[in-house]
Amino acid sequence: MERVIRLLLTLSVGFLDRRTHGDLLQSVRQDVSQLRSVILATAGILLEALQAAALIVAAVSLSPSLSVLAFLVVPVAAFPIYVIARRTLARSFGVRTKGVVLFDSLLQLIHGIRIIKIYQGEQTEGERTIECARSYFDELINMEKVRAFARIVLESLAGLNVVVVIIVGGFSVMSGHLGWPELLAFLMAMRAAQGPLNNINNNYLEVQRWGASVEHVDQLLKEQPEIQDRPDSRPLTRTPQRIAAEGVAFEVDGKQVLENVAFEVRAGETLGIVGPSGAGKTTLLNLIARFYDPTAGKVTLDGEDLRNFHLQDVYGQLAIVTQDPFLFSTTIRANILCGRPDASDEDIEAAARAAEIHDEIMTMPDGYE
Ligand SMILES: Nc1ncnc2c1ncn2[C@@H]1O[C@H](COP(=O)(O)OP(=O)(O)OP(=O)(O)O)[C@@H](O)[C@H]1O
Ligand SMILES: [Mg+2]
The missing domain is CATH 1.20.1560.10 (ABC transporter type 1, transmembrane domain)
Known part of the structure; x- marks a missing residue:
């Protein structure tokens, strides 16, 4: 155990x-x-x-x-x-x-x-x-x-x-x-x-x-960890002054979640990332924190690829506040119905549109089901 x-x-x-x-x-x-x-x-x-x-x-x-x-x-x-x-x-x-x-x-x-x-x-x-x-x-x-x-x-x-x-x-x-x-x-x-x-x-x-x-x-x-230190990875000895993404892409299960993302943020600056639900904001943060590696492009610290540094050193430089949603493992319909079990199909769709998730739901193979 x-x-x-x-x-x-x-x-x-x-x-x-x-x-x-x-x-x-x-x-x-x-x-x-x-x-x-x-x-x-x-x-x-x-x-x-x-x-x-x-x-x-x-x-x-x-x-x-x-x-x-x-x-x-x-x-x-x-x-x-x-x-x-x-x-x-x-x-x-x-x-x-x-x-x-x-x-x-x-x-x-x-x-x-x-x-x-x-x-x-x-x-x-x-x-x-x-x-x-x-x-x-x-x-x-x-x-x-x-x-x-x-x-x-x-x-x-x-x-x-x-x-x-x-x-x-x-x-x-x-x-x-x-x-x-x-x-x-x-x-x-x-x-x-x-x-x-x-x-x-x-x-x-x-x-x-x-x-x-x-x-x-x-x-x-x-099982082996997917994210590991490269054989030639180095210690990250000082606090990075610049975090950047260059042509970052992330694909999961054949689905392109992020494509050609680029940004730069310097020490002391605040960067807000805005987008509808499912746009890939959390995924981008997951890549910056190296919870995952990008499928293309790179995240850099002071111009150097994040993957060149010891993973533990990178984690040591980060703080994170996560969003913590809760969904039942059932259909989207049942999840929305949880708030009002007698809601009609129109009501469900209206709620999803208001939360700006209707379009994403419709791209799923079984939609609301
Ligand atoms: N590890 C993963 N496995 C499967 N799908 C993933 C994974 N990471 C991201 N995705 C998919 O990538 C898309 C983007 O998800 P992400 O959580 O980054 O969106 P978001 O912009 O943070 O949305 P929200 O505003 O709801 O938090 C979603 O369709 C999600 O299902
Ligand atoms: Mg998110």
Whole structure:
């Protein structure tokens, strides 16, 4: 967990922008704990396998022919268990996704509580979150059903096997091929081996159950910060007297957010950047603060590219006051409706026009939806 927390703090703003808070919380809190369960279960498999092997050797030494019958269940059960394990693994991704959606929904309730209360959104928001919780628990129950089915398959086969061994072993005793004490010892060794075999099965399914968490932790640990010091970057030893942008462009997901931006501001001057919502004002500040790097052009400090300096030195020279908007992760329509749930489509559009966001909304693939 410590490693994940430290790593998160080293990653760039862009990485955190792309992940929801629920997803990040899930990674730090749940995925890491579940990785621990997977390690314990894997160690369990190794220990139980040693025990099972010892008991199988004992059984084979008592009666090789009965052993074939007794432990035929292992290869026979292996295929259905493998299929069930694949399904459990696939479901683990569904459970994780639904868990993240639930986390995000709960976080929205907490962050947006003032807005919810003022606009009496308790009912709507409550129902939305309860729906997420139901969906999460349904997914969890489905996974548990698959696991329970695996257990039933294995234990039924094992039970059936005991009956078969008793019958065949009984005939062997009657025909004089095996003594009663050997049959009894064989049955005891066989029953004793079933415990470790069941535990191997349970631990194996446990590993699959948390497969999505293991995958996410693995991916996370491979992340590298997008914004890093260049190998030849230098310290920034004095306070810059001139900040400038030269032909700055920024593109994200194929969308040109800024194009050919140029300005210069000297120490003591104030520069106001004005533009409609979505024009790219915050993006420009993000580039000046080097939260992102421009896709073309450069930001300079005293005429020198910002990227030539140590990142920590650049951050050390900056102060920032952020704008802190809150939007529900739902449609734009629902967000606008939050203020007046009975508003008509015309009212919604009028509100968006007044906020000068209508044109931008219309450029989105699903518009208000
Ligand atoms: N990291 C990013 N990932 C995806 N889209 C981004 C990113 N950064 C900026 N954008 C997009 O770039 C556009 C400009 O956003 P920006 O936040 O800079 O606008 P703004 O001028 O600050 O708007 P506002 O007045 O509402 O604060 C928006 O369409 C935004 O969605
Ligand atoms: Mg902004």
